Structure formats: C-alpha cells, structure tokens
Amino acid sequence: MNINFKKRIIKITLISILVLIVILVLTNPNKITRKFPLKTQISVENTYFEYYNKMNDSIRIILRTAGLDPFNDIHKRYKRKAPRIENLNNDYNVKFLPNTQYGKMKFIKKNINFDVNLEKYAAGEKEFSLYGLFQPFYLESYDNKILIIHGKGRIIYSNLSEVVSEDTKDIKFTIISSNLLDLARSGHVNGTLIHNNKIYVSYHIRKEECEYFRIVVADINIKNLEFKDFYSSNECGPKYSAGRMQFFNHESQDGLLVSIGMGAYNKPSTFPQDKKTIISKIIFINLDTKKHIVYSLGHRNPQGLLVDGNNIISTEHGPHGGDEINKIIFQGNYGWPIASYGTAYDDIDKNEISSKGYLKSHSDSGFIEPVYAFVPSIGISQIIKIPNSFSNLWQNNYLLSSLNDQSLYRIKFNKNIDGILSMERIYVGSRIRDLKYFKKANVFILALEDQVELGILKLEIE
Template sequence: MKYLLALFLAVLSMTPSAQTVAYRVETVTGGLEHPWSLAFLPDGRMLVTERPGRLRVVEPGPDGRLQLRPEPVAGVPPVLARGQAGLFDVLLDPDFANNRRLFLSFAHGTPEANHLRVVSARLDGNELKDLRPIFTSQPAKSDTQHFGGRMAWLPDGTLIFGMGDGNLERTDAQRLHTHLGKFMRIRPDGTVPADNPFIKRDGALPEIFSTGHRNPQGVVVVNGVIYAHEHGSRGGDELNRLTPGANYGWPITTGGVDYTFARITPYRSLPGITPPLTEWTPSIAPAGMAWYDGPLFPAWRGSLLVAALAERSVRRVPMGSDGTPGPQDVLFKELGERIRDVRMGPDGAVYLLTDNEQGRVLRVVPASP
C-alpha cells in the first residue's frame, strides 16, 4: 500500500506541462536493425550504430535525399551481440574534421566473461583504420545486461562514459575495485587524468569518476555541467547532475522496487548520497539524451530531451538557470515507437532513432515553415 501511494504521488508530481508545439515527423531512412546511436558528420552525412555490431552511413543519394548506404562501415571490431549487449555509442573526436577519429563503445568478450570496451579509430572512406582500444572494464562479468555505454566530451578534452552494474551483484556499484555501476573519465588515449577523484585511493580503479549507478543510458555536458540518467528497477529512473567523487546511491537508495515487487532497500535517501534532480516512477526506461538550444523550436530551448523506451516517447525537461528541472512535456507518443536515441541536428531539427528490427531515423521539424 505504501508503494502504491508513493507511486500515485510520483505520477502527480511528474504530470507533463500542457504546452503545445506544432511539429511534423519525417522519415529520413529505414532499414536499420535496432539502431542505438547517431552522430552527424561535418559534410552532412550521419553515422548510425546498430546493436548487432554494424556502423552505418546515411548519405545523400542520386536524387539528393538522404539514404542508407547498403554496405556497413568496414573494420568495426568484433562485438558481443546478445540480450542487451551489442554495439552502443558513436562519438566524434572534437577535432574530427582534421583527424577523422571517432570513438565506439560496445560489449566485448563472451556471454560468460564480458566487458564494456571503448575504442578509437580513424574513418577512412567507408572503413575504420588505426583501431585502438582505450578502455576495457574490469573485472569480466557474466550475463549480458546493464552495460551503459553512452559517452560525452568534457570541456577539458577528457572523455566521460557510464557503465551499468551488470544486474548480478548490484552492490558492486558501491565498490571501488570494479568498474561496474560507475561513470569513468579518461583521456582520448586511454590514460587517466591526474585529478580523477579516486586516483590516490588504495584499491580503487583510477578511471572512476562517480559511483552508485544502476544502468546509465544517457549523458550530456552543458556548459561544463554533466547531466546523466539511468534506469531504475520497477520505478526509480533518475536524472542526475554528476560531480567528481559523488555517490548516487544504487542500490542502497532508490525510489524503485525490484521487478518482483520486493523491496531493494528501505532508503530513498541517506547522508552522503547525492539525490537525483528528478525521478521517474513508473519507469519510462530512459535511453539517449540531448540538449536542445536550436532555432527551430524556440519553446524547447534550454531543455534536456530524454528518449524513453517503455513510455515510447521523448521527455522534454526544461532546465532552470539554477539547474532545477521544470514541468515536463511528453513528446512523440503518437509514433508508438520505442525511442532509443534523440539528437539535435546541425540544422536545429530533432532527430530520433526507433528501436526495433526495422528501425528508422526520424527528423522532427516545425509543422509549418
């Protein structure tokens, strides 16, 4: 009864705002198998990862319209694709226009012994060359759940990315000898910055930036502020502001319960635990995330856009100047699609990836010019 009351109050507190913005949704291309991440190349093309392990190019066809190149990019490293495991994020180097380097995150290994791996590579035509592994999570874990994998650049040129708890020994998210349930920060060559928060802690892995995460699925850096979200269990999805060395509570604090409705912990908050900026209960299953500040939708400027798998929507979370989330909008539910990624394009449009065996790239623009 207490859980049901908390659930009811949470739903009331998360009622979306009534603001209406007219838009239309266009299909850029289909033919993608469980697309996971989208990146825009300087020449107007796009890169899309497919969870089974392919990197695809979307480019202008003979008629000038964007279309999917039939041949995947060659040179992608072997990917463990089973369950939630697969090829995850693609992120361009800040100096991509000159060095052509990009970064991929993916599941590496076997179902019985696997890791989150991050590599850098150089895009040469339709092939990856000069592949360099720069991070492999430790220790190996079994099963194929809760990998995280989203990446973002910090203003100092370091790379931040999240990893899930593996969904087996969830308390590893609180232990510093393992990468499970953490955000990591490294340099582009894989070395560890000297100012990482746990670098001088005996027994701690030096890459760790923050702890207490269940399954991070989105990270965005806005004017140096790091926003990240993660899946809860049954409820308790979180949007957090990350700071070095902070503990975000999983599994000793959470607003959710287990999938069996069993209690995970009696605590929603504890001293020393950084509380979420907002929480989604019931769970929306947040996926990709973007910051919108483009010209096409003035009413959406200054908002986080959060893709949602279970809710089949995008949550618009307006952020106040003090970093406080405002009333939310639920967008694109009429599509009836699991939304895996959301991005703001160079043209100011909103781009979506739909998560299914016949996945699409969608473009959202104002309803009238």
C-alpha cells in the first residue's frame, strides 16, 4: 500500500466522521425522537444506540464531547464534564479489564433480550427504561441456570453453560411466566434473593403521591412463578430505593435482612433517624411471623448487602460524595443525614436541610464511622465475597461494583472488617448493578445495565 493511498484513506475517514457529526448535530436523536410516537421513538433510539456501540473509542469521544452520544441526559444528571483529551494518557496504574494487578482475566460481554412488550407495558413512558437508556436488572443462580430479573419485573433464564461459553454469541433466553410484571408495574424491582428453593423479590409501588415497599415470594421453578405477599409496609415514602436481601439468623430466629433507602435527590429528612419507620434502615424480618425490627438506622441509600459469617457489610450511596462501606452492628446508627463525608449537591435549594452541610466526623456525634468513604463518590452498588477457590492471589478478598464509576474494586479488609488493607480499582466501562459468583463455572457474572449486557469474568492467567 503506497503512501498516497494511505493518505486518501485517512482523508476519506476524516471526512466521513465530519459528515456523521454534522448529520447528528442536525438530527440529534436525543431531541428529535421525543416528537415521535413511543414505539417509533424507542426503535430509533435503540438503532442509534446499536450503531454507537459499534463505534471505536475515538469517535465516541468526539460524539460525547459534542453532546451527541446516547447518554447525554445522563451526563447532565451526573454533571459529567466533556472528556478532556489530555486525560487519555493519564491512567497511571489503573487496570482495565481483562488485566488486573493479580492476574489476567478473560472478560466477555453478551447481549440480553428481555422481549419487551412495548404496547402493553409502556403506559406513556419509556417502558423497561428506568434511567434513560439504562435498564437495571438483577442476577440469581438456580439449578445450573442464570435467572435475570428486570427492574420492571420480566424474568428470563438461560443455561449457565451457554452463557459462559466463548463459542456462543447469541444466548437463548426463555421467559419465565410470572405475575411480577403486574405487581411491579407502577414501580420497580429493588432486589432479589433465592433461599431454600424460594425466590424473594423486593419492589416498590406508587399510588398517587406515595410509594410503598413490598416483598413477595414464590416457590422457585422455571415454568411459572406465582408470587405471593411476604411483607408489606403501609408507610408512605417519597422515593424508595435499595431493597437488597440476605438470609440471616438473628438471636436464633431465621429471617431476612433487608436494606431500605430513600433516594430523594436533594431532600434528606428526619426518617433515617426515626426508629418508628423502616425508611433508610436495615431491617430484620422474621421468616415465620413476618414481623420486622429495625436492625440499624441512619442510612441514606444502602445499595449493597452481604452476610459473611457473623459479619454484615453494606454499601451505601452518599450525597455529592461520601459513598460508604459499612460494617453493620445491631442497633448501630450510621449518622445520615446528620453526618456524611459527602456534601450537598450543587443545585440544592437553599431552604433544604442539606444546604446547612453535614458533620464529617461520625464518631464525635455518637455515630458509627464507615469502614471506608469514597470521596468523590463512585455510584456504589453490590459487594460479594470472592471464594478462595477462584484464585490463589485473591485470597480473602471481596469484590465491589459501581455504577457511575463503571469499575470493580477488589478489596482486602483487615481481620475485624473495620478497615481496608488494600483496594484495587479495575475499570470495566459499564454501569454494574449486580454481580454473582457461579461456582460450577468458576466465573463472576456482572449485570451491565447501560447496554443491557452480561459481563462474564473468569481467570485466565495467575
């Protein structure tokens, strides 16, 4: 190939990129599609998203800088500034999957198809889309299968062997019939748990100006899930969030630990410090009596929950900064909204409580300090323990996921789990809502919500 020909190719490529940008500026899908009927709108946006997904990083950076990528509304929400070119070579010691500090991983992404019925469930909104194009979903393991529970209640499954196979590009998913779609239609799913051949799902529903927290349960199978009430609260909440569940034995009683947050963007209230309400608490629900007690209080939005032997670990969204990892102690108070290592959001109403700022030291005010606080925040999500069988180099480690930071964190706690000895950030490039370890395949599977994908992470070289 001669030099002139190479120059012509480069010239044509640059012209093509410029033409693409001009077309997008003139017909920005983020603006023009809002004038279309819902079904057409989603179809156009999904087509644009599909093409965007195939573009190389350079073109993506150009589109994002011009405010033309599919996530433009989300960038505004999270106050993401346009990427700066000088930052491209400023990733000192940051590991990008599949590489980590301790070993090389194999990381594969595979698409998910929830087979959405737009006509039936749209109800005038972008159905099955809770945050712009983002579609939160949760993962569970059952009988060598992976169950995927969408935020709007659709449940599908596939064989684990097919999901983890490098030879399978298009995974075959089967819909599990259930009544969860109708139950969660006015709200969305907050968490899932399989225990003793039963599947529990927490969700909230909206009625007029109130939201209400619910947990339903069904005998686990892959044909039809008939969910029945397990726990219902009549407390009117302005905006429920979280809802992770873990089996736990408290004072010789079997039950569920449940994290319940209140995610109003800029409106902290008195609920987190009020023991008479479940809002912004971790509660314990007795499996037999279905009655609850407040296990811990003073939480904002506890997105992740893990029971590891006698230790309980939660991960919690702070305000503007101050995401926390907490070791949960019975009747412990974690300080929100009085103490936080975060700050008020920039667009806070000056009359709001949080405009006064938050105390930084928790312990000086009688609250429990976080094990670790992320400043700035990472959009913290789920945390799990890494089995020692996974890797000789990842012994007694934990894996933490994040949303806005689009990264995993490999964590080594101290013996008492009240401090962190080491932490490695591993960049993934997608929002991670959930993650599970699948022992049979010795893999981690990630719920990548922005592109509705499964991320399969397995060890390649130690």
